């Protein structure tokens with residue numbers, strides 16, 4: 236491909252050099268540049284991509300996209316024959332460049348985008364299961380992993396950068412995938428990662444406190460999320476029981492978009508009634524504009540009913556009938572690290588769950604409270620270099636809804652462990668029953684030793700994660716495997 240083809244529909248200020256120069260790949264990280272690559276300089280939060288132009292050229296870059304003109308450019312043009320393109324916003328340009336480079340693959344399949352604070356991973360997996368059971372070829376992009384027709388690809392991000400994203404869509408098109416279901420994080424919407432994704436369906440789950448380190452307040456957090464619903468071509472599926480969902484509904488109603496609402500009341504287009512919740516499954520009557528009938532899911536909790544309603548709404552929009560929905564729902568298995576049970580012969584219910592926000596923790600503990608016969612023992616911590624405002628709130632929720640709490644490390648990353656734990660303790664009344672054991676292994680061990688028959692041990696915050704980040708080191712760590720090992724002894 237040549238540079239001119241890659242720049243289609245991109246508003247740039249100026250090209251310095253030959254616009255037909257050959258481009259074999261695109262890259263926003265100089266360390267990964269190869270021969271004849273286009274390097275896009277991004278001014279980041281930690282450093283500035285413009286600092287690495289020489290590095291990229293040394294590695295073989297044939298062209299460079301810049302947001303600001305630096306002194307060295309003329310030298311690189313003359314000495315290295317490198318072409319420069321000056322744009323207004325590199326992140327926006329990167330998104331279009333990535334889509335152009337892979338020939339706009341997201342237009343060649345159906346894309347469902349799921350956004351909201353909690354439930355994205357769960358919903359994408361539920362939709363994926365229902366569709367696969369009905370012989371759809373599926374793609375999945377999200378926190379746990381990416382998938383193309385059942386083949387699993389590792390990921391380190393919920394929503395990848397535009398280059399990785401369009402590369403994945405391209406692979407999906409090559410593999411004749413019909414529907415890709417993807418998680419759309421607020422960071423990705425704000426940082427233009429998904430600007431050029433052709434979404435058919437958008438789903439809103441809920442909005443509660445998280446990521447305020449990045450977004451600063453709930454208003455701008457919501458404003459990032461709402462962007463998705465201006466981008467969809469077929470339908471937007473909104474949980475209007477959620478306060479922010481209702482606001483989003485009222486706002487997007489004004490634009491020409493088809494909306495399906497879901498929730499637990501008859502004002503919604505798709506809703507659940509006559510709910511029966513047990514400790515390991517729930518059942519309810521599903522009402523849709525075209526059909527209704529009883530649904531049973533083998534995942535507990537009211538929040539899971541919301542997740543399944545969102546998933547059914549998406550499948551309904553794709554044209555699945557009741558029998559197809561039922562067939563899909565019957566094959567649903569719990570999602571890894573989401574209310575996942577750890578088997579044991581001691582009669583304790585050990586649950587590993589990814590609750591890392593106040594709302595998620597409250598939901599999971601309320602669900603447990605609904606069926607527990609013994610004590611609730613909760614082990615949790617909070618991630619470093621993430622929203623610190625949620626820490627005391629989670630401390631309060633954990634101690635109020637549990638009988639005993641062990642506060643431990645999550646992924647401290649570059650933050651001091653004691654600082655994170657002190658933030659959590661600020662929300663806890665000193666009369667509450669809790670202890671601090673920083674080492675997560677020891678904390679889980681203590682909880683399991685303390686538990687008796689009929690007790691529930693909730694290990695929250697890391698769910699499916701197979702690592703723990705302390706400082707800049709990444710250690711192997713898996714809550715479920717640790718619990719299994721301790722319980723085996």
Ligand SMILES: CC(=O)N[C@H]1[C@@H](OP(=O)(O)OP(=O)(O)OC[C@H]2O[C@@H](n3ccc(=O)[nH]c3=O)[C@H](O)[C@@H]2O)O[C@H](CO)[C@@H](O)[C@@H]1O[C@H](C)C(=O)N[C@@H](C)C(=O)N[C@H](CCC(=O)O)C(=O)O
Pocket residue numbers: 263264265266276277278279280281282283284285287378391392393394395396420421422423426
């Ligand atoms: C806040 C955020 O999203 N930051 C992203 C942002 O980082 P940044 O702007 O700080 O980048 P930077 O480190 O300053 O570097 C600037 C540029 O210089 C480049 N560089 C840097 C060094 C070098 O030697 N050569 C070079 O070219 C970098 O590749 C980058 O393009 O741009 C980088 C590249 O574009 C991303 O990798 C980085 O994601 C970081 C790793 C991250 O942790 N993001 C999290 C918060 C995130 O996105 N989370 C959401 C989900 C959360 C949820 O599920 O709720 C997600 O979608 O995963």
Ligand SMILES: Nc1ncnc2c1ncn2[C@@H]1O[C@H](COP(=O)(O)OP(=O)(O)OP(=O)(O)O)[C@@H](O)[C@H]1O
Pocket residue numbers: 351352353354355356357358378393418440441538539541542572573574588589590591594595596598599698
């Ligand atoms: N609909 C929901 N409402 C509230 N809490 C939920 C809901 N679904 C799941 N949860 C809780 O939130 C946790 C995270 O769920 P999930 O991984 O599906 O969310 P996510 O939106 O993908 O999160 P992330 O932003 O980290 O990717 C679960 O482990 C559970 O505790």
Ligand SMILES: N[C@H](CCC[C@H](N)C(=O)O)C(=O)O
Pocket residue numbers: 393591617618619621645646696697700
């Ligand atoms: N996607 C979320 C996951 C948090 C999980 C928790 N274990 C942590 O590390 O903070 C984030 O990056 O904020």
Ligand SMILES: [Mg+2]
Pocket residue numbers: 355356357377378379393418
């Ligand atoms: Mg997720």
